[in-house]
Amino acid sequence: MNAMVLKKLGTALESTELADRQPGPGEIRVKVAACGVCRTDLHVVDGELPDPQVPIIPGHEIVGRIDVIGSGVDGLCVGERVGIPWLGHTCGVCPYCMGGRENLCDRSIFTGYTRDGGFATATIADARFAFPLGEAGSDVALAPLLCAGLIGWRSLVIAGEGKRLGLYGFGAAAHIVAQVATWQGRSVLAFTRPGDVATQAFARRLNAIWAGGSDEMPPQPLDAAIIFAAVGDLVPKALKAVRKGGRVVCAGIHMSDIPSFPYRLLWEERQIVSVANLTRQDGIDFLRLAPEIGIVTETTSYPLHQANQALADLRAGRFEGAAVLVP
Numbered sequence: 646m647n648a649m650v651l652k653k654l655g656t657a658l659e660s661t662e663l664a665d666r667q668p669g670p671g672e673i674r675v676k677v678a679a680c681g682v683c684r685t686d687l688h689v690v691d692g693e694l695p696d697p698q699v700p701i702i703p704g705h706e707i708v709g710r711i712d713v714i715g716s717g718v719d720g721l722c723v724g725e726r727v728g729i730p731w732l733g734h735t736c737g738v739c740p741y742c743m744g745g746r747e748n749l750c751d752r753s754i755f756t757g758y759t760r761d762g763g764f765a766t767a768t769i770a771d772a773r774f775a776f777p778l779g780e781a782g783s784d785v786a787l788a789p790l791l792c793a794g795l796i797g798w799r800s801l802v803i804a805g806e807g808k809r810l811g812l813y814g815f816g817a818a819a820h821i822v823a824q825v826a827t828w829q830g831r832s833v834l835a836f837t838r839p840g841d842v843a844t845q846a847f848a849r850r851l852n853a854i855w856a857g858g859s860d861e862m863p864p865q866p867l868d869a870a871i872i873f874a875a876v877g878d879l880v881p882k883a884l885k886a887v888r889k890g891g892r893v894v895c896a897g898i899h900m901s902d903i904p905s906f907p908y909r910l911l912w913e914e915r916q917i918v919s920v921a922n923l924t925r926q927d928g929i930d931f932l933r934l935a936p937e938i939g940i941v942t943e944t945t946s947y948p949l950h951q952a953n954q955a956l957a958d959l960r961a962g963r964f965e966g967a968a969v970l971v972p
């Protein structure tokens with residue numbers, strides 16, 4: 646197999662030939678057809694997440710077909726198309742797993758961070774954490790659903806039922822959430838980097854009722870806001886934009902420090918919460934709904950060996966929607 650491997654934190658991925666791997670008990674081997682590029686991959690490469698492990702193959706929005714099945718795997722077959730998400734393994738016995746919050750498992754393993762991911766021609770996955778995807782939709786179009794879609798979905802659920810939803814950072818996740826929220830009958834307001842008129846136009850194309858800079862206030866207060874950008878400065882800005890009792894959801898795994906702010910921004914029962922990872926139930930719920938909503942992902946494809954270019958373009962905001970690597 647060939648893989649783009651992070652050998653040292655903060656350096657470029659290196660194209661590397663590796664021996665083919667065999668799935669262990671409970672595992673499957675998947676021939677990768679497409680793998681989305683997520684902001685979390687940048688945090689992995691930059692060494693911004695705790696307990697980094699190198700060498701590692703990043704990538705956790707994997708679409709591919711099973712080509713070998715390990716012992717003890719039920720319900721999957723060779724040739725079946727599956728999606729492999731960020732949550733790669735949980736212990737099943739810790740209080741979080743037992744309490745229906747496996748996203749917070751004490752001993753979780755994450756695809757592309759603490760186990761090898763999908764920036765490769767093949768990958769090994771825990772079969773229990775692979776989602777059957779069926780045959781509808783292209784591999785590239787589905788890839789961003791595996792993290793941007795899933796984390797976006799979890800964030801939207803946690804944001805509550807409010808009708809006026811602000812999205813801060815209009816990238817891969819927000820462009821999917823905007824479609825879900827609009828389908829649910831909500832109004833989406835998009836906040837981008839100040840002056841980023843291209844992304845604001847992109848948001849309006851996806852039926853945002855308003856789009857502007859993150860330094861602007863919405864025309865009316867928001868019921869809830871989701872912050873997808875890894876920018877702590879946005880927390881007080883979003884708090885200022887939500888109504889009394891409104892909620893600000895921080896959806897990223899890493900964020901720059903949140904500056905201090907006057908208590909009156911939090912006063913009147915406004916809330917700040919974070920979203921961490923996903924549960925398999927999130928995946929089942931969202932992937933069942935996605936075809937019904939008719940989510941259309943905006944993607945830019947790169948050959949696998951151009952993974953570094955895709956990461957650089959993501960960092961610089963050079964495309965709308967999501968980047969997807971194709972082996």
Ligand SMILES: [Zn+2]
Binds near residue numbers: 739740741752
């Ligand atoms: Zn656990």
Ligand SMILES: [Zn+2]
Binds near residue numbers: 686
């Ligand atoms: Zn991700």
